[in-house]
Amino acid sequence: MSGAPLFDRLALIGIGLIGSSLAQAARQRGLVKEIAISTRSPETLQRAEELGLGDVYELDAATAVEGADLVILCVPVGANEAVAKWIKPALKPGAILTDAGSTKGSVVDQVGPHVPDGVHFVPGHPIAGTEQSGPDAGFPTLFDERWCILTPPEGTDPAAVEKLTKFWEGCGSTVDIMDAKHHDLVLAIVSHLPHLIAYNIVGTADDLEAVTKSEVIKYSASGFRDFTRLAASDPIMWRDVCLNNKDAILEMLARFSEDLSALQRAIRWGDGEQLFDLFTRTRGIRRSIIEAGQETDAPDFGRHGKPGSANLAE
Numbered sequence: 260m261s262g263a264p265l266f267d268r269l270a271l272i273g274i275g276l277i278g279s280s281l282a283q284a285a286r287q288r289g290l291v292k293e294i295a296i297s298t299r300s301p302e303t304l305q306r307a308e309e310l311g312l313g314d315v316y317e318l319d320a321a322t323a324v325e326g327a328d329l330v331i332l333c334v335p336v337g338a339n340e341a342v343a344k345w346i347k348p349a350l351k352p353g354a355i356l357t358d359a360g361s362t363k364g365s366v367v368d369q370v371g372p373h374v375p376d377g378v379h380f381v382p383g384h385p386i387a388g389t390e391q392s393g394p395d396a397g398f399p400t401l402f403d404e405r406w407c408i409l410t411p412p413e414g415t416d417p418a419a420v421e422k423l424t425k426f427w428e429g430c431g432s433t434v435d436i437m438d439a440k441h442h443d444l445v446l447a448i449v450s451h452l453p454h455l456i457a458y459n460i461v462g463t464a465d466d467l468e469a470v471t472k473s474e475v476i477k478y479s480a481s482g483f484r485d486f487t488r489l490a491a492s493d494p495i496m497w498r499d500v501c502l503n504n505k506d507a508i509l510e511m512l513a514r515f516s517e518d519l520s521a522l523q524r525a526i527r528w529g530d531g532e533q534l535f536d537l538f539t540r541t542r543g544i545r546r547s548i549i550e551a552g553q554e555t556d557a558p559d560f561g562r563h564g565k566p567g568s569a570n571l572a573e
């Protein structure tokens with residue numbers, strides 16, 4: 260990125276995959292003048308320093324946010340409220356407070372009440388990630404050609420939303436704005452349910468008595484291996500996602516179970532036509548994703564194409 264930095268001081272609270280990637284993207288693209296990093300464990304903070312991710316390293320999150328004009332919470336969503344209470348007295352008037360959490364309604368409910376007057380609260384969610392966690396997992400291009408969803412509560416200063424949008428665009432993303440409740444419903448089906456299905460199928464395979472663990476590893480076809488990648492995602496992060504998007508996830512799980520029962524019935528009664536029809540319809544969805552430039556061959560969440568850069572490799 261060319262031009263003046265957007266922010267003087269960025270404070271990142273939590274320095275795992277997302278915090279580390281943001282630090283690297285913001286630094287490489289000149290989006291901020293200074294980066295302050297805070298995280299709970301001294302070992303992780305030391306690792307962040309060894310990796311040279313920031314300029315200032317603080318165990319005390321409140322000290323890290325002092326003087327920051329952009330504060331991004333990059334902790335598991337279940338930790339957001341405690342962090343918000345902690346940093347509240349130290350937030351600078353006029354600062355933008357945002358987060359990267361995978362759920363949004365819970366962040367609005369749990370962080371919102373602790374945001375002091377004069378601080379702009381704009382929750383966010385980069386739709387970009389991997390199954391890795393920790394500061395070593397971060398990389399500066401993580402957000403390139405990905406969506407970032409912002410869910411500003413009603414009455415949020417449009418100038419703050421615009422400035423945060425510019426920041427994410429500087430990180431390589433395209434920003435969409437939506438209501439937190441809608442975000443949680445959409446993400447429940449496209450992200451949260453797939454992870455739960457992956458955790459479940461890998462757990463089931465692991466529990467099978469008639470099939471040994473070595474056979475699961477030896478004969479795993481690529482379909483099963485794709486599930487094991489998702490099922491290797493961070494347990495704390497995904498526990499928190501499930502507990503903080505409970506209603507939408509339960510709604511999607513209920514629909515999923517009904518549809519699975521219908522498939523079960525079709526198999527039991529030899530209804531090949533129903534199976535064929537469903538498999539044909541779903542194949543069409545995959546083709547639409549490819550045609551829209553949302554190439555998904557990469558072993559992580561699909562990038563969206565920018566106009567003119569659609570990847571039609573398949």
Ligand SMILES: NC(=O)C1=CN([C@@H]2O[C@H](COP(=O)(O)OP(=O)(O)OC[C@H]3O[C@@H](n4cnc5c(N)ncnc54)[C@H](O)[C@@H]3O)[C@@H](O)[C@H]2O)C=CC1
Pocket residue numbers: 272273274275276277278297298299300303333334335336338341342359360361362384385386387388389390391392393394493496500
């Ligand atoms: N991993 C992914 O693919 C994606 C994750 N997210 C969201 O981003 C956030 C961060 O995720 P990751 O970076 O993947 O997690 P991570 O596990 O790699 O890093 C989390 C960081 O938060 C710190 N932390 C945990 N509890 C804390 C507390 N109470 N106070 C201070 N620091 C604390 C940890 O020490 C670590 O530095 C989560 O809310 C997650 O839902 C969003 C998009 C993708």
Ligand SMILES: O=C(O)C(=O)Cc1ccc(O)cc1
Pocket residue numbers: 360361385386387388389390450489558559560
């Ligand atoms: O690794 C994958 O395939 C992901 O799905 C990454 C991911 C995980 C959580 C999010 O909220 C967004 C993206």
